[in-house]
Amino acid sequence: MAIEHSRLGRAILRSAKKPDISVRYDSPVTCFVQSVGVAAGRWRLPTSDVNQAWGRGGGRGQSAVCGPDEDSLTLAWQAADRALDAAGLSPESVEAMWWGTARPPFAEGPSWTQLAAVLRLAPTTNGFVVSGSSHSGIDAFIAALDALESGRLDNALVIASDAVSPAVGGAFEAIAGAGAVALVLSRTGGAAHVTGAGSTWAPVLDRYRGDSEDETRESYDGRLFREQIFLPMMAEAAAGSDATRWSIPDPDGRLAAIVIKQLSPAGATAALISGAARTELGDTGAAAPWLGAAATLGEPGSLAVMAYGAGRATRFDIEVTSPVPGADRVAADLAISNTATYVQVLRARKRLTTTGESVEMAVPPGSAMFVRGNRETLGLLGARCVDCATINIPPSIHPACVSCGGTKFDEVQLARTGSVQTFVINHTMPQPFEAPLPLIVVDLDDGSRIQLQGATDGSDIAIDARVELILRRYTVERGVPIYGWKVQPISTAQPIEGVSS
Amino acid sequence: MSWNRVAVIGAGLIKMGELFDQSYEQMAKGAFDAAVDAVDLGFDPSLIDAAFVATQRGTLWGQEGIGGNTVPSALGLAGIACTRIENACPTGSDAFRVGCMAVASGVHDVVLVIGVEKMRDKSAEEGLLARAAAGHPIYTRGESAPVLFAPFATRHMHEFGTTREMLASVAVKNHHNGVLDPYAHFQSEVTIEQVLNAPPVCHPLHLLDCCPQTDGAAAILITSAARAAEFTSAPVFVAGFGVATDHPYLHEKSTFVGLPATVLAAERAYAMAGVGPTDIDMAEVHDCFTITEILDIEDLGFVEKGKGGIASLEGDTAIDGRIPTNTSGGLLAKGHPIGATGIAQLTECWWQLREDAGERQVKLNSGFALQHNVGGRGSGVSVVNILTRNP
Numbered sequence: 001m002a003i004e005h006s007r008l009g010r011a012i013l014r015s016a017k018k019p020d021i022s023v024r025y026d027s028p029v030t031c032f033v034q035s036v037g038v039a040a041g042r043w044r045l046p047t048s049d050v051n052q053a054w055g056r057g058g059g060r061g062q063s064a065v066c067g068p069d070e071d072s073l074t075l076a077w078q079a080a081d082r083a084l085d086a087a088g089l090s091p092e093s094v095e096a097m098w099w100g101t102a103r104p105p106f107a108e109g110p111s112w113t114q115l116a117a118v119l120r121l122a123p124t125t126n127g128f129v130v131s132g133s134s135h136s137g138i139d140a141f142i143a144a145l146d147a148l149e150s151g152r153l154d155n156a157l158v159i160a161s162d163a164v165s166p167a168v169g170g171a172f173e174a175i176a177g178a179g180a181v182a183l184v185l186s187r188t189g190g191a192a193h194v195t196g197a198g199s200t201w202a203p204v205l206d207r208y209r210g211d212s213e214d215e216t217r218e219s220y221d222g223r224l225f226r227e228q229i230f231l232p233m234m235a236e237a238a239a240g241s242d243a244t245r246w247s248i249p250d251p252d253g254r255l256a257a258i259v260i261k262q263l264s265p266a267g268a269t270a271a272l273i274s275g276a277a278r279t280e281l282g283d284t285g286a287a288a289p290w291l292g293a294a295a296t297l298g299e300p301g302s303l304a305v306m307a308y309g310a311g312r313a314t315r316f317d318i319e320v321t322s323p324v325p326g327a328d329r330v331a332a333d334l335a336i337s338n339t340a341t342y343v344q345v346l347r348a349r350k351r352l353t354t355t356g357e358s359v360e361m362a363v364p365p366g367s368a369m370f371v372r373g374n375r376e377t378l379g380l381l382g383a384r385c386v387d388c389a390t391i392n393i394p395p396s397i398h399p400a401c402v403s404c405g406g407t408k409f410d411e412v413q414l415a416r417t418g419s420v421q422t423f424v425i426n427h428t429m430p431q432p433f434e435a436p437l438p439l440i441v442v443d444l445d446d447g448s449r450i451q452l453q454g455a456t457d458g459s460d461i462a463i464d465a466r467v468e469l470i471l472r473r474y475t476v477e478r479g480v481p482i483y484g485w486k487v488q489p490i491s492t493a494q495p496i497e498g499v500s501s
Numbered sequence: 502m503s504w505n506r507v508a509v510i511g512a513g514l515i516k517m518g519e520l521f522d523q524s525y526e527q528m529a530k531g532a533f534d535a536a537v538d539a540v541d542l543g544f545d546p547s548l549i550d551a552a553f554v555a556t557q558r559g560t561l562w563g564q565e566g567i568g569g570n571t572v573p574s575a576l577g578l579a580g581i582a583c584t585r586i587e588n589a590c591p592t593g594s595d596a597f598r599v600g601c602m603a604v605a606s607g608v609h610d611v612v613l614v615i616g617v618e619k620m621r622d623k624s625a626e627e628g629l630l631a632r633a634a635a636g637h638p639i640y641t642r643g644e645s646a647p648v649l650f651a652p653f654a655t656r657h658m659h660e661f662g663t664t665r666e667m668l669a670s671v672a673v674k675n676h677h678n679g680v681l682d683p684y685a686h687f688q689s690e691v692t693i694e695q696v697l698n699a700p701p702v703c704h705p706l707h708l709l710d711c712c713p714q715t716d717g718a719a720a721i722l723i724t725s726a727a728r729a730a731e732f733t734s735a736p737v738f739v740a741g742f743g744v745a746t747d748h749p750y751l752h753e754k755s756t757f758v759g760l761p762a763t764v765l766a767a768e769r770a771y772a773m774a775g776v777g778p779t780d781i782d783m784a785e786v787h788d789c790f791t792i793t794e795i796l797d798i799e800d801l802g803f804v805e806k807g808k809g810g811i812a813s814l815e816g817d818t819a820i821d822g823r824i825p826t827n828t829s830g831g832l833l834a835k836g837h838p839i840g841a842t843g844i845a846q847l848t849e850c851w852w853q854l855r856e857d858a859g860e861r862q863v864k865l866n867s868g869f870a871l872q873h874n875v876g877g878r879g880s881g882v883s884v885v886n887i888l889t890r891n892p
Contacts, residue, residue: 359627361642362635369638377639393752394640402753422659422757424651425704426643429633430626436704437643441652441752451752453643458704463659474642484639 032190037082063282086326100140135309177282247292298327590876593843667810679834715836743769
């Protein structure tokens with residue numbers, strides 16, 4: 001690398017002899033952004049609460065953290081569901097999905113396929129999970145970009161999500177955020193498109209989680225990282241862009257501002273747009289680059305999205321020609337004010353656990369029952385009786401219709417909205433269940449009836465309440481995450497298409 | 502015209518409770534001895550040529566499953582024909598029904614039906630609450646036993662204006678009856694306020710809306726109606742019975758204000774006995790939760806659908822009420838050792854029809870008593886047995 005090292009990062013930025021690493025993607029344009037969707041962990045943890053617990057003073061801002069039934073997969077589903085909805089693209093039409101995350105739910109296992117199943121993608125859809133660092137979200141984007149440029153695909157779904165488990169007691173714990181962003185990309189057209197890129201790398205150790213380790217920790221000297229790694233590499237990757245708006249990941253809450261200052265010494269041309277997401281959500285890792293830019297995809301103009309992770313720095317230039325569908329709801333989807341205590345967060349991350357034994361699920365996750373049932377349970381499938389139209393749920397346990405005894409069925413995808421028929425709130429269960437746990441019988445809008453857990457404490461559930469189904473992690477059984485759908489109220493009265501009132 | 506082909510010649514049970522000092526086998530022996538001792542003209546156990554054992558879950562005392570041989574061995578009857586029957590909460594009442602059919606068929610002559618359940622060798626959490634982790638990994642996850650009935654309370658309250666006070670009146674009445682029953686697990690009165698203020702178990706049910714987890718055993722001796730006079734001058738006859746099923750998942754229910762399996766089982770039992778709800782002098786019904794008794798008295802036809810709550814609050818189901826229900830204290834006060842429950846209920850009916858129920862004795866008019874259980878996955882299995890003192 002042609003970088004002159006000095007003690008101060010800003011001096012490097014001024015004096016570095018920058019190699020030409022920029023790439024142009026605009027003749028012809030082959031990567032358009034059709035839509036965007038975002039999600040964040042449902043809790044907000046004040047940074048000062050964590051600091052206080054460890055005898056440290058102060059700490060501004062907050063981070064988005066997962067509740068006990070959320071993780072990088074549920075966040076990925078939520079963002080992708082919103083992006084597909086905004087694009088008006090049916091899941092079966094998605095040609096490929098790339099998912100970048102530093103923390104796939106299965107370190108080795110069916111992360112991609114379970115996400116594909118809950119999104120109801122077609123069996124022909126391809127793609128993969130990209131992992132390894134907070135650069136993974138951009139890596140997923142690069143995979144899609146290359147496939148679109150090759151002409152092999154006409155569309156792709158790119159998801160960046162993260163929900164790391166930060167080392168308890170370290171500084172990173174107080175700022176680690178959980179979030180996700182999804183983009184529907186197209187080769188043929190869209191409201192925004194990629195115009196250029198730049199990247200560089202160096203074999204350095206920074207944020208780290210070793211094999212067999214469960215916690216992500218920062219294994220560097222902060223000053224060394226800032227001055228010798230982050231600032232010079234970001235400067236190098238940024239070189240050559242004429243973007244006026246910049247999304248820059250911010251590992252400690254102050255570095256993005258320094259980078260932006262060096263980009264525009266006069267303070268006139270480059271504006272930092274990722275500050276709001278950083279303040280609201282913390283450091284969302286692999287999701288940070290696009291989360292930082294998501295809201296401003298609604299405003300025409302040129303912007304640069306930067307990523308950093310594990311010694312790699314990358315920039316993409318985006319030209320927004322008209323508001324990107326989905327950008328208008330980004331702010332609302334991230335504006336959750338559900339403050340959690342540090343103890344709640346430690347419990348959700350399984351860092352604080354009760355003594356005693358937990359009741360095991362009656363069948364282990366490796367059972368044939370899951371082989372038979374995962375597709376229909378994750379994909380939320382039913383069997384509609386050809387004779388009487390009753391929808392039997394789930395299909396595999398209903399060789400005969402519960403209403404008429406008929407034996408011919410059509411497989412159907414169940415509606416994701418409905419009304420509460422009846423419910424209970426269970427307060428008394430052994431470990432690993434946590435009370436209060438609502439169990440809700442819902443009359444779905446397709447005429448079927450289903451029983452699922454509630455995603456809230458149940459205080460907002462009533463008979464006839466309008467509800468929607470959302471993906472959640474039901475439990476971690478014998479080390480294996482088990483996903484399923486839960487019920488939550490539809491917060492605002494929304495007209496349901498195709499259902500007469 | 503009632504069926505009346507089989508007669509009950511003896512019945513008995515042990516004091517219900519947390520019987521930490523008794524094994525499964527010892528409880529069985531205690532109930533068996535009580536039934537033998539209750540035979541008016543004396544009884545030689547060697548006359549028994551078959552037994553039906555009602556035990557719902559062996560896992561609570563360390564048995565994956567038990568067959569028909571454990572109980573005969575404990576009773577000194579090793580060698581006899583014996584079959585274990587399991588059919589959810591109606592396990593005991595269904596074993597009785599099967600025993601009656603065995604006698605009526607002529608295959609067996611004198612039959613022992615015995616229910617034994619060890620619930621408390623494990624903690625209460627490992628019992629019916631641990632059910633939360635069984636079944637479908639998603640669609641029933643979290644479904645501990647109260648979840649099988651609480652959704653009906655939510656809906657019944659919504660549709661009919663049933664109140665928690667009405668639910669509580671069931672617990673108050675059954676605890677009162679329990680004080681009068683020396684075999685009851687609980688021997689204390691409770692007030693409406695205590696029921697309302699008890700900790701929540703499964704909204705809208707609170708602690709005193711729920712039956713306890715109880716160890717217990719009960720036994721009944723039956724033979725053909727023709728042979729009954731050899732053993733007693735006051736036989737009680739089996740007038741009729743019915744069993745019915747409904748779908749095993751709650752989301753498959755056609756209604757949440759009643760239990761169709763109970764309605765069907767009752768229809769069949771009434772038809773076989775040639776009687777109707779108004780002919781029943783007293784009933785022992787399945788009150789695992791307060792709401793269950795309210796559903797039962799509606800589904801069995803004692804009160805109009807939707808009126809079960811107000812009928813309970815107004816005393817219709819008290820010992821001196823229009824339709825005395827759960828005079829033994831019911832599952833709420835006497836306890837619910839699952840396999841033994843139905844047989845203990847039948848024992849109470851037997852006592853009542855023979856006017857042996859002491860302070861709990863109801864006034865007999867038509868001479869019929871009804872026993873009922875409902876439960877299992879989706880509350881989808883129900884059994885109704887009707888006894889009569891009329892020959």
